Amino acid sequence: MEKASSKRGRQEENGGEGKDARQRTLAYAQPCPRMQLCREYMCSLNLEAAYFNPACDRCFCVTCASAARIPDILEQHNQHGHPYEVPKGWCGFGLDVPRRAHTLEVFDKWAVAFHGCPGTALASILDEGQLMTPGATLLDGTTLPNRLTRGGDDRIGLYTSPSIKYAELDIYTQPSEWQGHTVRIVLQCRQKMDIRPPQLRIERETIGWQGRFGKAAISQHFPNAEIERVTTAHNSIIPYRVLVSMDIQTREEEEEAKKNVRNVQAAALNARQATTAFEASEEKIKIAQANLAALVQAEKEHKAALAKVQKEKKTAQNEANAAVAGKRHVATAQSAAQDGLVRALCTFVTDQNILRTLQPSIQALIFNQVTQLNFHGWRIDWKTRAGLEGVAALAAAVASSRSLTTANLRGCGMSAKGLAVLATQGVAKSSSLSLLDLSCNKDMLKGEEGRVACTALAQALASCSSLRKLNLRECNMSTEVFIVLATQGVAKSPLLSCLDLSCNEDMLKCGVGQAASTALAKALAVCSSLQKLHLDGAWRGRRGGVGGS
Numbered sequence: 001m002e003k004a005s006s007k008r009g010r011q012e013e014n015g016g017e018g019k020d021a022r023q024r025t026l027a028y029a030q031p032c033p034r035m036q037l038c039r040e041y042m043c044s045l046n047l048e049a050a051y052f053n054p055a056c057d058r059c060f061c062v063t064c065a066s067a068a069r070i071p072d073i074l075e076q077h078n079q080h081g082h083p084y085e086v087p088k089g090w091c092g093f094g095l096d097v098p099r100r101a102h103t104l105e106v107f108d109k110w111a112v113a114f115h116g117c118p119g120t121a122l123a124s125i126l127d128e129g130q131l132m133t134p135g136a137t138l139l140d141g142t143t144l145p146n147r148l149t150r151g152g153d154d155r156i157g158l159y160t161s162p163s164i165k166y167a168e169l170d171i172y173t174q175p176s177e178w179q180g181h182t183v184r185i186v187l188q189c190r191q192k193m194d195i196r197p198p199q200l201r202i203e204r205e206t207i208g209w210q211g212r213f214g215k216a217a218i219s220q221h222f223p224n225a226e227i228e229r230v231t232t233a234h235n236s237i238i239p240y241r242v243l244v245s246m247d248i249q250t251r252e253e254e255e256e257a258k259k260n261v262r263n264v265q266a267a268a269l270n271a272r273q274a275t276t277a278f279e280a281s282e283e284k285i286k287i288a289q290a291n292l293a294a295l296v297q298a299e300k301e302h303k304a305a306l307a308k309v310q311k312e313k314k315t316a317q318n319e320a321n322a323a324v325a326g327k328r329h330v331a332t333a334q335s336a337a338q339d340g341l342v343r344a345l346c347t348f349v350t351d352q353n354i355l356r357t358l359q360p361s362i363q364a365l366i367f368n369q370v371t372q373l374n375f376h377g378w379r380i381d382w383k384t385r386a387g388l389e390g391v392a393a394l395a396a397a398v399a400s401s402r403s404l405t406t407a408n409l410r411g412c413g414m415s416a417k418g419l420a421v422l423a424t425q426g427v428a429k430s431s432s433l434s435l436l437d438l439s440c441n442k443d444m445l446k447g448e449e450g451r452v453a454c455t456a457l458a459q460a461l462a463s464c465s466s467l468r469k470l471n472l473r474e475c476n477m478s479t480e481v482f483i484v485l486a487t488q489g490v491a492k493s494p495l496l497s498c499l500d501l502s503c504n505e506d507m508l509k510c511g512v513g514q515a516a517s518t519a520l521a522k523a524l525a526v527c528s529s530l531q532k533l534h535l536d537g538a539w540r541g542r543r544g545g546v547g548g549s
């Protein structure tokens with residue numbers, strides 16, 4: 001019946017050259033539990049026994065395939081050049097092949113091909129005796145519907161694969177449930193491979209695998225790009241075995257499981273990241289709360305400090321206001337006092353003409369508004385009682401002033417009594433007067449009155465704390481008067497630096513000049529502040545003079 005070469009082809013699947021028909025018969029006498037289960041399923045389909053050849057049944061279940069050491073791939077070196085993937089995990093039920101299969105030596109010259117089909121289509125295929133293309137009229141008069149091709153009429157053909165992993169996919173096998181098992185059917189066929197395209201084409205997977213699982217290989221032995229065969233030559237495929245699987249895991253299910261694992265891992269990672277982020281945010285919240293508490297405390301302290309500062313500021317402001325008020329009060333009082341003094345002094349002067357002349361100066365002195373006082377242009381007779389009243393008022397104003405620095409009485413006709421009053425009441429008490437010019441008052445130092453006046457002037461010179469310059473030029477100063485000035489004034493003056501006594505012709509006249517010189521020398525020796533002394537023309541009939549201290 002079978003030719004030797006055909007036998008060899010089938011022996012390969014059964015484990016190698018050493019197996020013969022007798023051993024196989026023994027194997028089937030005691031089939032493995034998996035084979036037994038699959039046979040029960042086949043019986044349940046009520047198929048015509050005449051289509052089958054039990055001598056060609058093969059078990060490729062994990063146990064049997066392992067025991068027989070069947071390789072994963074076979075017919076790698078056959079003359080047709082197309083290896084196939086051994087259907088490990090499946091049980092095979094041999095079909096009674098048509099005579100032409102032997103005549104055409106399909107077990108040597110045609111390649112193995114797998115064709116997945118629904119279990120419900122098996123009876124029809126067996127009745128037809130071959131695979132039918134969609135659109136073909138079946139024996140019962142119906143037309144085979146187009147179940148798989150989505151590409152239109154040009155895609156109509158018979159689909160097979162050298163990979164059981166591809167043929168077993170759900171889209172082809174449409175698995176059914178039987179006694180709690182998931183059952184799939186694949187037909188193992190021989191296929192003529194030397195048919196030219198487009199009648200036979202080797203193509204990439206057409207089941208949308210790449211879109212779902214990317215580059216994952218469907219089979220370990222055939223690339224996804226060459227895993228499908230499509231042919232329009234329906235007589236070029238001869239099924240020779242029905243393969244049955246129970247509860248296998250397809251590549252699709254494996255990839256879905258991997259996806260699920262990846263999803264679970266990603267979810268776990270997300271959960272971990274979320275936990276970390278949550279913990280981090282909790283930590284941040286803690287820090288933020290601490291910061292907030294610190295801020296609240298700081299604000300409280302700031303408010304307290306602000307309140308304290310405001311209180312202190314208010315107190316200081318009150319004090320300042322009080323001080324300003326006090327100062328204003330003092331100023332007012334002082335002003336009133338000054339006004340009073342001016343009024344009193346003016347009342348003291350009985351002559352209205354003298355008063356009109358002196359009043360502006362008295363007022364300016366008392367209110368510290370002038371630095372210089374000029375008696376020069378005044379027409380006042382200082383020898384009269386009214387004149388003395390005026391001098392007294394002026395002297396009081398000079399003593400009161402803190403602004404007056406220069407008093408110019410040059411040639412003002414000052415009397416001896418007037419000078420005495422001015423010196424005693426004014427110059428002696430002044431705290432600011434620096435220069436006093438009394439020159440050209442020729443009657444001022446005359447006689448006994450003049451000596452008294454000079455004594456007063458000398459005492460004023462000694463007691464005044466500010467006077468630095470005294471001018472007595474052309475005053476007709478006598479030797480006696482000069483001695484009084486030198487011994488009682490110059491010698492005791494704390495500040496006097498410049499004294500002008502020039503042009504007093506009788507001052508150092510012969511006879512008493514010796515005593516005057518001695519008095520002057522003593523005065524100079526004592527007064528350490530005097531730097532300039534003018535004595536030009538201070539004597540009659542002598543030339544030259546003494547300059548410097």
Ligand SMILES: [Zn+2]
Nearest residue numbers: 032059061064
């Ligand atoms: Zn087995």
